[in-house]
Amino acid sequence: MNLDFSPEDVAFREEARSFIAENYPQILRDKAARNEDLTKEDYLSWHRILAKKGWSVPSWPKEFGGCDWTPTQKYIWSEEQARADTIGILPFGVAMLAPVVYTFGTPEQKAKFLPDIRDGNIWWCQGYSEPGAGSDLASLKTKAERVTGDDGKEYYIVNGQKTWTTLGQHADWGFFLVRTDPDSKPQAGISFLLIDMKSPGIEVRRITTLEGGHEVNDVFLDNVKVPVENRIFHENQGWTCAKALLAHERSGIAGVARSKRGLERVREIASTEQSDMGGPLLADPFFKRKVAELEIDLTALEFTELRTLAGESSGKGPGPESSILKIKGTEIQQRLNELALEAVGHYGAPYMRDLGHNHGVGPVYADGLAGDYFNGRKTSIYGGSNEIQRNIIAKMVLGLG
Amino acid sequence: MDFSFTDEQSMLRDTVASYLSDNYSFDARRAALKAEPGWRPEVWKAFADELGILGAAFSEEQGGLGGGPTENMIVMEECGKALVVEPYLGTVVIGGGFLKHGKPAGADDLIGKIVAGEVIIGFAYGEPQARYTWQDLKTTAKKDGAGYVLNGHKAVVIGAPYATHLIVTARTGGSQREANGVSVFIVDRNAKGVTTRDYPTVDGFRASEVYFENVSVPAEALIGSEGAALPLVEKVIDEAIAATCAEACGVLTRLHEGTLDYTKQRKQFGQPISQFQVLQHRMVDMFIQVEQSVSMTYMAHIKLGESDVERAKAISAAKVQIGKACKFVGQNAIQLHGGMGMTDEMAIGHYFKRATMIEGAFGSTDHHLARYEGLSLGKAA
Known part of the structure; x- marks a missing residue:
């Protein structure tokens, strides 16, 4: 070692x-x-x-x-x-879709889609969540019915609503989970479709989030016609594709390097801000303790990620320790957001969105910290909420229930 | 960067694990602890002769197998899994550490005897008033001709009842809490003027209050420089902390596994209680604490060789994680065992007791948080 x-x-x-x-x-x-x-x-x-x-x-x-x-x-x-x-x-094409394509796709699909993902020619978005299917993703209702078109080719006609589609307002294409067999068990009747976002019948509507940003969207699908060759893997076996994604590429999910940088920023801010007792906030015993504990937890996360990387490279695949990276990584990002906002005191409050940094109110480093904090609450919700992650670890790693 | 173990290291782990699984059952341990002398010399002899592991962490020139901290880590983790009370920490990690780094006259001879299982060392560093300040010393060593005369009272010296030697911190100068003036001596346990009040500890060890009354030691008993040994003491205690973290990983692993097994068997409301989500999530949180502890233990051992400041930061960070994990995993292991967790007859409670004592060993969680803060963020304003 x-x-x-x-x-x-x-x-x-x-x-x-x-x-x-x-x-x-x-x-x-x-x-x-x-x-x-x-x-x-x-x-x-x-x-x-x-x-x-x-x-x-x-x-x-x-x-x-x-x-x-x-x-x-x-x-x-x-x-x-x-x-x-x-x-x-952006992770949508590179980290989320591509592993499904190169694992389950046909040679034609690999040749058609992978180069554009690699080169950043096409913007992908994810169509998984629905208003009624969040943590219980397999209960999704968006329906795809198979028909033969006037041209004699096979198509799916897709109807339904997807939501929380991140940066879908820019998307050229989307990868969707749709129900192709309404009569089987929830997980068994789902297929994985690639859909051109310019197809007639698709409407993308903005959802404004807490901090005022436009990051997520509703996507409505009204009789959208999708060629059958845009389905990845077998019909009704899309759940296999979605699940495989969960196991892929655990490292990076923890965001260790970005959090280290975030911690540096918190330390910079807290060296400038004054504590109630005078002197830098970073010397305040209560604030300092929180920074130290966060730093220690981040070190633990970093070495857990390094163990994961080492396991991957030795060909053993990521070990059970990799399953904790999402939970701990997002907890740490959120604690960083909290500390940064706490550090700037009064100047967490002004809402100066879209005014740039030259509005003259408060220190420049305070800009957007409240927004980051609000927006950052998503990290323990998305990608399988941290509670769902615990269910997965309980079942897959600890063999419970 | 490399997180893998060599073949020799994997063999070492297998050797220790298989010996302990054959010879160190919970019942055998419990019987030995209740009887005198409260430990099993035959286990120690087996470590020395049959397994040959007491030299694993010493260099080949010193009669060892050429290993170092990683070997200590492996042995200590396995010892933690079986709740071993035999004195590997005091003798090999701490005694061996002082002899390796302090290089006193006769070090090679003593190391040889450690490897052979003939020398057992107790580390007499704590004092009743000192808490976790290693330089807070009332014990004195006064120059007397070529040698020294020791006087003082050392607190809770683990393994002292059956040690052959004691390594003692004492003041050769300076005031009670001053960094300067700290010296280290190795003293024959049976030297004239050494008396002990022996007792068991809550987690199964035997320990003593040790009193020195005009104990004469020769000049060669000095380890490191006279009056300037505090950095040496800190270094060896940091190595002991790393090893204790490794032991804790073994203890934590068993606490967690034991809880998984128990909740899968125990039925209430017509089903195994492992089916309840509130318990599942608790066990996942325990698992997270165990894994983070393993990561920090690796980190601590990797960084033992760095500068004093980097080493100390790494060790304190690891001890904070391990301390929190010992509390969380230990308490929840008992909670999830319900009433059974409260009984002396189940192993789980004994792991809990060891975990609890590890929390306070060589500095509490708060002590190490403060030490880390001082090193990483500057001393308190």
Whole structure:
């Protein structure tokens, strides 16, 4: 056991660091500095730069464009991105859909969809949740009926409503779970469909979240016609695809590197803010204790993730410890949001959204902290709420119930 | 970066685990603890001869097998799983640590005897007034010709009733709580003027209050530099904490597994109580604490070789996690066992008792939080 970096690792760190420094778009830095929302093109620009370098999908199998990086290299790469405060690559295509396509797709589907995901040409969104199907996802009702079209080809006609579709307002395509057999058990009658979001009958409606942002949407499907060849895997076996996603790529879900950066920010703020007793807030015994405990918990999470990475690379696959990464990772992100908001005192309150950083009210670092806190409550709800995660661990890891 | 174990290390784990599973049943342990001398010399002899593990953490030049902290970690974790009371921590980790780092005259000879199972060491560092401040010492060592004369009272020295040697912290100068003036000595347990009041501990060990009354020791008894040994003491105690964290991982694993097994068997309301979601989630939270503890124990051992500050931060961070886990997992293991958890006859309560004592061993959770804070965020304003 050791934490040593080999000369190759050190060289890789240098390469990653200078690549980011030389290629990260200035406009993204400027917009972050002005607290400005990103456009679709902004989001995709960094993805496309990474794709040119061959680094947009490092965790994929090599034959589809993956990098074959060692766990240490993956660790270094996430550290370097966080250190440079880059935006993340959108997970919908790269991390959520692609593993389903390269695991369950036909050769034609792989050839048709994977290159565009890799290169950031197509924006994907996820159509899983419904108003009546949240944690109980298998109770979903959106219906797909198979018909033969006038052209003699087979189609599904899809009707229903999806919700919480993240950044669906930008999406070119979506991957959907739909019910193709209403008579079988809930999990058995579901299929996995890829749907062109420009298809007639699709309507995307904004849902405004607590902090005032437009991040999620309702998606209404009214007699949407989908070619049968856009179904991944067998009809009525889409649940298998959805489940496989849960097991894939646990590392990264913890967000360790970003949280380390977040902790640095909290320490910076608390070094500037004054405590009630005078002197920096970071010297206040109560605040300081919370920071120390968070730092220790983050260290524990980091080493749990490193154990997971090591298990993956040794071919053993992620061990049971990987199942805790989502729960602990999101708890820590939320505690960071809490501490940052607490640190700025009165200046957590002004709602200055869309005014940039030059509105002249309070310190610049206080901008948006309340919004981050409100928005951050989603992390323990999405991707299978942390309560559902506990159900999964109880069943799959501990063999209970 | 590498988190894997070598083949030798995996063999070491298997060797210890299989010996303990054959020879260290809960009932055998309980019988031994109730009788005199309260430990099993034959187990120690087996560690030395049959298993040959007492040299695992010593270099080959010193007659060991060339290992280090990772070997200690493996042995201690297995000892934790079986609630071993034999003195690996005091003798190999702490005694061996002082001899390795302090390199006193005769160190190699003593290490050889440790490896052979002939020397057993008790670490006499605590004092009634000192709590977790290692330099808070009323025990004195006054220069007397070439040697020293020791006087003082040491508190709760684990293993002292049957130790052959004691490693003693004492003041050769400075005031009671000063960093300067701390020295370390190795003293024959049966030296003239050493008396003990022996007793069992709540978690199954034997320990003593140790009194030194004009105990003469030769100059060679000094380990490290006279009056400047505090950094050495801190280093060895940090190694002891890392090893105790590893032991805790073993204890926690058994607490958690025992609770899973019990709730799958115990039926109420017509079904195994493991079917109840409120208990399932509790057991998942216990599992999370166990896994985080294992991660922190790896981290602590990996960082033992770093600078004093980095090492101390890592050790205190690990001890905070382990302390919290011992409390949460221990208390909930008893809770989920219901009334059965309250009985002396079930193993679970004995793991709980050890976990509880580990919380306070070498510094409580609060002590280590404060130490970590001081190192990471600056001393209190």
